[in-house]
Amino acid sequence: MQIQGYNMPDDLYYEENHFWVRPEDEILVMGMDDFAQTMAGEIVYVQLPEEGKKLKKGKRFAKIESGKWLGKVYAPVNGELVEVNEELETNPGLINDDCYGKGWMFKIKPDDMAELEDLIHGPEAIEKWLLADIERYAA
C-alpha cells in the first residue's frame, strides 16, 4: 500500500522505529521500511552482529550508517539472531534499492511468536502511524 509516496506493504508488521517484520514459519525476517530508508538516504554501512546474539525487544542490537549519520537498529521482539544478510557487508545500498526484498537485514527466532501482535499491523494502524510520523518528521 502506498501512503503519501511511501511503499508500506500492509501484510507486514512494523516496529515503531521503522523496521518491518515478516513471519516465515518459525522465523521472523526484518529490515528497514521505505520511510526510514528514504529519510536515511544512501546507506553505507550495516553492522552485522554474530549469529546467536540474544535480542531484547526495543533495545539496540546493531548500527547503521548513512550520510555520516550513525543510527541504531532496534530489536522488534525478544529472541535470538539466527541469520544476517551477508550481502549487506559489501553492498549496504541494497536497503535503498529493495528494502523489502534483497535488502532484508536480519532473521530472528522469537522467544514468543505472540509478541508480533505488539507491533503495528493492518492497513488502518499502519496508515495512522505513518501519517503521524510524516507530519512529525518529513513534512
Next chain:
Amino acid sequence: MVKMKLYNLGKVPWYESQLIYHALAKLGQEALVLLSPSTPYVCIGFHQNPAQELDLEYCKANAIPVFRREVGGGAVYLDGDQLFFQLILRKDNPIVPKKRGVFYKKFLSPVINVYRRIGIHAEYRPINDVVVKKRKISGTGVGEIGDCIVFVGNVIRDFDYEMMERVLRVPDEKFRDKIKKSLIDNLTTIRHELGEKRAKQCDEKRLSQMLVEEFQKIIGPTEDMAMDDLLQNMVNDLKRIMLNDTWLHQKGKRKLGTEVKIRSGVKVLHRTHKAAGGLMRGDFEIRDGRFVNVSLSGDFFCFPSNGINRLEEMLEGCKTDMARRVIKEFYCKDDIETLGIGVEDWMHIFEVN
C-alpha cells in the same frame, strides 16, 4: 524555559575532546559543547577498521593516539587548530528533523554564519558539508548515542595536510601524493581564506563566542556549565572502555582496496583484483559521480599493448554507473585481447555501490 547547558571548555586533553559528548549523551543530558584538543590524535568512524585505514606503526612511533568514535564518517587527523562543536539533543526534542539533509542544513547554519561573520563566504552543500567555492571547510557527523542525537563538527582554523595523509595507510607513495593533492584541492581553512594576519584575529575564544551566539538562534538561551562529578565520573568510565584496544580494534566494515574520502563527492581509490589472467590494479578518483585520473596497470597480457591506455581514456570523465557499458564497448572496438580477463574482472576494480 529550561536553558540548554553550555560547556565552553577551551583546550582539553585529547581524549576528553571525544569522551565528553559521549558521556553527556549516555547521561541523556542535552548540551552544546565547544572545545579543542590540547594535543593531536586520529579519530576514525565507528564502521572503520583502524588497521585497514591507518598506518598504525607510524601513529605509534610518533605518539599519535587513535580513537574510534560512536559517530559516522571516516578517519580524520585532529589537532588544536580545529575548534570542535558538539551538540547533544534528545531524540524526542521537537527541533530535531529526522531527514538527514534537513537536519544537517538546519544545524550547519550556525557554522556557516560564523564563517560569514569573519568574511568567508561559506555555503551549505548536501548532505553535510560546509564549503567555500567547492572546498570543504568543516567536517561533521552524527551519532545516535543513548537516547540522544549527537551532532559533532569542527571549525578549521588551520589544517596539517601532511600529517593527515601521513597517518593513512596507503598502498604506495604515488597514492599518498594523490591524497595530499586531493586534500589541498578540496579542503580549505580560515588561514588559507583570510591570510595569516586576518586569520590570527580569529582566535579560538572569538570563534567560540560567535558559535554560541549563532547556535542560540536555534537552541535558545544557554547556561554556562563546568564539568561536575557526574559528568567526570561518566567520562572516566568511558575512558576505560573507549581507550581500550578491544574497543578500537572491533570488527568494522570490510573494504575493497583502499578508499579515502576527501569530501562529499570526492574519493581517491586504489583497487586490485586477481583475475585468471593476472593481477589487475586500478588507481583513480571519483569526483561528483565521474571517474577522474584513471591509471591502470598489472601483470596481465594485453594486445595491442597500448590497449590499456585506450581503456583509461575511455573511462576518464565517464559516469561511474556507465563503467560496465564503457568496458563492454572497449572490448567491442578494434581487436582488443586481454587473456584471462573479462568485463566482470574490470568491474571488480570499477564497481561503485
